[in-house]
Amino acid sequence: MVKSEIGRLKKVLIHRPGLEIERLTPDLLDRLLFDDIPYLEVARKEHDYFAGILKDNGVEVEYLEDLTAEAIAEPGVREKFIEQFLDEAGLLDEYRREAVKSWLSKYNNKELIVNLMSGIKKTEIDNLVDRSLADRVNTDYPFILDPMPNLYFTRDPFATIGNGISLNHMKTETRNRETIFAEYIFNFHPDYKDADIPRWFSRYDKKSLEGGDQLVLSSEVLALGISQRTEPAAIEQFASEILRSDQSFNRVLALQIPPRRAFMHLDTVFTMVDFDKFTIHAEIEGPLVVYSLTLDGEGQLQISKEKSTLSELLKTYLGLESVELIRCAGGDLIDGGREQWNDGSNTLAIAPGEVVVYTRNYVTNRLLEEKGIKLHKMPSSELSRGRGGPRCMSMPLVREKI
Numbered sequence: 001m002v003k004s005e006i007g008r009l010k011k012v013l014i015h016r017p018g019l020e021i022e023r024l025t026p027d028l029l030d031r032l033l034f035d036d037i038p039y040l041e042v043a044r045k046e047h048d049y050f051a052g053i054l055k056d057n058g059v060e061v062e063y064l065e066d067l068t069a070e071a072i073a074e075p076g077v078r079e080k081f082i083e084q085f086l087d088e089a090g091l092l093d094e095y096r097r098e099a100v101k102s103w104l105s106k107y108n109n110k111e112l113i114v115n116l117m118s119g120i121k122k123t124e125i126d127n128l129v130d131r132s133l134a135d136r137v138n139t140d141y142p143f144i145l146d147p148m149p150n151l152y153f154t155r156d157p158f159a160t161i162g163n164g165i166s167l168n169h170m171k172t173e174t175r176n177r178e179t180i181f182a183e184y185i186f187n188f189h190p191d192y193k194d195a196d197i198p199r200w201f202s203r204y205d206k207k208s209l210e211g212g213d214q215l216v217l218s219s220e221v222l223a224l225g226i227s228q229r230t231e232p233a234a235i236e237q238f239a240s241e242i243l244r245s246d247q248s249f250n251r252v253l254a255l256q257i258p259p260r261r262a263f264m265h266l267d268t269v270f271t272m273v274d275f276d277k278f279t280i281h282a283e284i285e286g287p288l289v290v291y292s293l294t295l296d297g298e299g300q301l302q303i304s305k306e307k308s309t310l311s312e313l314l315k316t317y318l319g320l321e322s323v324e325l326i327r328c329a330g331g332d333l334i335d336g337g338r339e340q341w342n343d344g345s346n347t348l349a350i351a352p353g354e355v356v357v358y359t360r361n362y363v364t365n366r367l368l369e370e371k372g373i374k375l376h377k378m379p380s381s382e383l384s385r386g387r388g389g390p391r392c393m394s395m396p397l398v399r400e401k402i
């Protein structure tokens with residue numbers, strides 16, 4: 001249950017980076033959405049430090065790889081998962097398919113999930129024969145299944161909103177493959193399969209919606225980013241679903257941000273750190289176009305373009321007397337550009353006024369502390385190469401009500 005961005009975090013889903021981030025090659029960086037090839041050993045230490053902050057502050061930490069392994073333990077589910085995973089990875093050649101399934105058969109469920117996440121190299125498959133000209137021509141491509149390096153950004157493939165989930169359809173093929181894990185967790189895991197958890201969106205939809213664009217500002221108001229990754233039509237569909245549900249949400253604010261890689265999701269330029277305090281990147285401030293999506297008396301979706309500033313909108317719809325927008329590095333073009341690029345605006349609140357941040361964003365961090373925000377700072381030299389911050393690397397499963 002998640003009805004805010006800042007309620008005390010009680011349970012969270014993360015993924016410890018695996019071989020998938022070290023199997024990146026220079027030619028794959030663009031398609032697999034990374035800016036460099038991380039050093040896995042250090043990235044893991046940084047991620048373990050992140051997990052340590054969460055555990056030391058009373059958060060129950062679940063790992064994506066563990067929950068998925070537990071989900072496919074149900075009779076018949078492992079086989080179903082493998083077939084679907086290979087279909088969605090585009091491995092349709094029967095000979096290669098059988099070779100991969102034979103190779104996977106020796107692994108237990110956890111090892112199977114980790115291997116599929118890591119990608120499978122052709123050289124790993126025993127006795128794989130290049131039978132055709134096509135096989136031989138493709139010999140320079142090293143993978144039979146691509147690695148999935150963005151999995152540690154658990155924020156995006158699905159979002160816990162209210163007592164349901166938005167099981168998202170991702171903009172890019174590489175990330176859309178990731179949504180299978182949440183599908184199996186919520187459909188088959190013993191802790192979730194019978195919990196009657198509503199779905200606010202479907203991974204089988206064709207319009208893209210990503211979790212970095214989904215913020216739960218209060219038990220009544222959601223903020224969604226119209227961004228490089230999330231389409232207006234997907235927001236409209238999501239809003240229709242959740243506003244018509246029995247949830248307490250009565251408004252979706254759709255913020256139109258520049259469709260740039262640096263601002264790929266709303267949470268790279270705007271996050272909530274306290275009841276009345278937000279981080280923001282100065283370059284999206286204005287004039288910022290905001291639409292309100294609500295239901296009229298007959299339950300029909302109403303869309304209106306807001307005329308006020310973001311501060312005024314937040315005061316009005318969140319019922320606040322004042323709002324503090326804390327600009328990334330104080331709005332400085334150079335420092336702000338650098339620190340936003342390294343996710344200085346992408347904070348994870350573990351309680352009201354208490355957030356996890358990257359140590360490297362020291363200008364923004366100082367400003368947050370001056371505003372009375374308690375910081376848990378973590379190293380990120382290797383994790384940052386994937387272009388995500390503490391909020392990106394976490395999907396809250398339970399937050400206390402505020």
Ligand SMILES: NC(=[NH2+])NCCC[C@H](N)C(=O)O
Binds near residue numbers: 155346386387389391
């Ligand atoms: N919620 C976020 N800001 N996620 C960041 C995801 C970064 C990832 N490399 C991508 O391009 O998708």
